[in-house]
Amino acid sequence: MRRRLIALGFLGLLVGLAAVSLAYRQGFFAPAAARMLPDAEGIVYLDLRSIRLASDFSAPAISHEPEYEEFLSATGFQFERDLDELAIAVHAPEPTVDGANVVMQRRYSEIFVGRYDRTRLNHYLHKIAADVERYRDSEILVIPFEGRTVRVSLLNDNMVVASNAGDPGVIRGIMDRQARSVLAWRAPWFLRLHYRDVRFGSPLWAILQLKTPGSVKPALPLPGGLFFSLPQDSVTVASVRYTGKVELRVEAFTNNAQDAERLNSSASSFLQLFHALESSGETRGPDPDVKAFFSSLQVNLDGDRVALTATLTPGFVKKLVSDNAAPTATPPVPTAPETPSKKSKTSK
8 A cells, every 4th residue: 555655656746747847848937928929039038026136236327318208207117117027029020111211120029017007108108199999808009100000008007018010910919818817828839949948047038039031140149239140040048047146148059060060169269359359458348347248258069059158247237137128119209199090990
């Protein structure tokens, strides 16, 4: 009898571990805001609440543009203080009117989680909206901005969704997922495939496979305005976490070992050149945090993947958080159109 109980207990443990492993691989343990996003070429996630709890990132007062000051005055919402989570889906480029030209620009869908005055924000969005669409029991504010159309909806008292994708079905899909039970949320396929590669406990992470036209290679942006070329169809997984020090890890998953070897050789040469310039005194830049970041970079090759690791200074992390705290899809435009034409469109 005792052996049978031990065997059953061991079997139950194996089943439990298998279920946890499957759930992790399906992206179930990814943050809820990230799981609500649509399929895209990239996902970026920031947990600013955890960052504030872990360390003091209350940097000196930040200077804002006049338009953003108008937004602050009208809504009382300050991204650096009140935004807790930000999940971003990076979509493929779409045609965008830029003056007399039509250019290809990437589109984004964003989920903001934080503390805001719903009445004030709703009033502000109605003020700048050119149109209002109805979807189910919710409103979608349609805001024209720099040749694009931004759609915004207040999902609940602490969550806002925005998208400048041309297809209105993108934001409606997010709203549908939010309306369902949490257990029914199915993470985007891209997140399900690669969330297991995000290091555990990372409040900042990104999963990217950005497509580029023709023979142009995708590029990984680095601090200081630099870009690093990657092999076509490679997947980049970046994560930042605190383990007594702030650690950055960026892994490039290539299609084969040959691509990984070439990438490793290129990255190693890049770092050798940078360190040589640094030792000769030719990299006396104005930002010591960025310089320290590059000095700590290391490259490692493992089969078909190449990993870049670095240590980030607190000053560098403050800059990173400040640069990513403001929205990219929802413009803080303070003035309404001169002749707004608000119509109610009911979508079934």
